[in-house]
Amino acid sequence: xxxxxxxxxxxxxxxxxxxxxxxxxxxxxxxxxxxxxxxxxxxxxxxxxxxxxxxxxxxxxxxxxxxxxxxxxxxxxxxxxxxxxxxxxxxxxxxxxxxxxxxxxxxxxxxxxxxxxxxxxxxxxxxxxxxxxxxxxxxxxxxxxxxxxxxxxxxxxxxxxxxxxxxxxxxxxxxxxxxxxxxxxxxxxxxxxxxxxxxxxxxxxxxxxxxxxxxxxxxxxxxxxxxxx
Numbered sequence: 001x002x003x004x005x006x007x008x009x010x011x012x013x014x015x016x017x018x019x020x021x022x023x024x025x026x027x028x029x030x031x032x033x034x035x036x037x038x039x040x041x042x043x044x045x046x047x048x049x050x051x052x053x054x055x056x057x058x059x060x061x062x063x064x065x066x067x068x069x070x071x072x073x074x075x076x077x078x079x080x081x082x083x084x085x086x087x088x089x090x091x092x093x094x095x096x097x098x099x100x101x102x103x104x105x106x107x108x109x110x111x112x113x114x115x116x117x118x119x120x121x122x123x124x125x126x127x128x129x130x131x132x133x134x135x136x137x138x139x140x141x142x143x144x145x146x147x148x149x150x151x152x153x154x155x156x157x158x159x160x161x162x163x164x165x166x167x168x169x170x171x172x173x174x175x176x177x178x179x180x181x182x183x184x185x186x187x188x189x190x191x192x193x194x195x196x197x198x199x200x201x202x203x204x205x206x207x208x209x210x211x212x213x214x215x216x217x218x219x220x221x222x223x224x225x226x227x228x229x
Contacts, residue, residue, distance in 0.1 A: 060096040060104075060133060060140065062178075064188060065089070066224015070112055074217035076198070079162070079208040083121035083154065085114035090222055093229070094142070096133045104133040104142055110220065119155040119163075125170055125194075126150075140178040147171045150196045152216075154207075164207035168198035168214075178226060186226035194218050 068088040072080055092108035106129035114121040131144015150170040156162035172194030178186045196216045200209045208214075 059099050060094070060102075060135075061229045062094050062186060062226040063092075063229055064094065064186075064224055064226035065091040066188065066190075066222050068110055068112070069221045071219040071221070072216060073219075074195070074215045075213035076208055076216040079213060080121070080154075080216070082118070083114045085112065085116075085121070087111075087113040087115075090220075090224070092129075094129065094133075094226075095229075099135070101135045102133060104131045104144060105129060108146065119157045120153075121155075122151075122153045124151045125196075127170060129174070131174075138180050140180075142176045142178065143174070145171065145173045146192065146194065150198070150216075152198060160204050161206040162208070164203035164209060165201045166198040166203075166207075166209050166214075167201055168196045168216075170194050170196040172218075176222075184228040186228075188222075188224060188226050190220070190222040192220045192222070194220065 066089065068090045070088060088111065090108055090110045092106055094104060094106035096102045096104045108125075108127050108129060110125040110127070112121070112123040125148060127146035127148030129144050129146045131142055134141045134143075148170055150168045151166075152168070153165045154162060172192055174190060174192035176188055176190035178188045180186050194217070196218070198209050198214045198216065200207060203210055
């Protein structure tokens, strides 16, 4: 029985070998399976390495800083006209989900500072931004709205009634334009309208906010530089 099985196995082997020769296969030119598998693995590895080394599109993640020119109005505006100053600036970050058009988020700090013989005025707006960024190569057009907190501190050395510290909420729409001048460098301009509502934290009870002039409107015109993070 064992001999019979060996004979059958030998016949089958000879039959398969004969079929290969009939198809024109030369044993010297037939590539072993393990060599083929190794070649395929090397090709796949080379392809993965090429994809990893290929330059990827850079996302729109920027740090910006710039000059801010505020135009104040509203009930509280006239009380602050005497505190105009050229020391106004903003800085922050903006980030989109992809390198193309996509949703946009960001954070901005806005500072208005005055130091003179009359006293000091400091206003700081801390705002988050939600919007959409349109990739219009070579520029990006961003639209959205900002929401945050505003801190206002006025120290008038000549009048206790005009010395106070207040905090409030601020909200408003904005639009900005970014122009790419280098792979990691941008120029930008921004326009924003905002409205802030304040309550006094420290005062003598007779400051403009306590008297009912507690709303401040502002048009901010900004321009500056941005750097890719």
